[in-house]
Amino acid sequence: MLLGAVQQLWVSTGGQAQLGSPNWAVPHEVCERQARHVLGDRAFDAAFARGAELGLEEAVGYALGEEPEPTTEAPAATGTAEGSLTRRERQVAELVAEGLTNKQIADRLVIAQRTAEGHVERVLAKLGSPIASRSSHG
Secondary structure, X not given: OHXXXXXXXXXXXXXXXXXXXXXXXXXXHHHHHXXXXXXXXXXXXXXXXXXXXXXXXXXXXXXXXXXXXXXXXXXXXXXXXXXXXXXXXXXXXHHHHOOOOHHHHHHXXXXXXXXXXXXXXXXXXXXXXXXXXXXXXX
């Protein structure tokens, strides 16, 4: 999961993975190879993808031993976009439906406001919500 999280962080900050340095690339490749060997390709890919969904605070929490919210493996059989939301995204969707701002959502979930904003953006994108003028501050 951490390999997926760090890959996403590199991408989101416009950086190059391992900064192009063998000092970072070689240990990274060894770690990935060992994880794939222990987990198998399928489980590794699933954990990597799950890690890539984590925000910075969630990734740090996971690295410190705090278990992240579980994600759904596949869309629910309801046939709706809501079935593709992670557990955390469903929480955020419920708070948006209550009319909370991003700041209030962050406070309620004890996460950074930027993390809450990212969750709200993904929820709205997944649900195809036409809500464009939603208040994000206050």
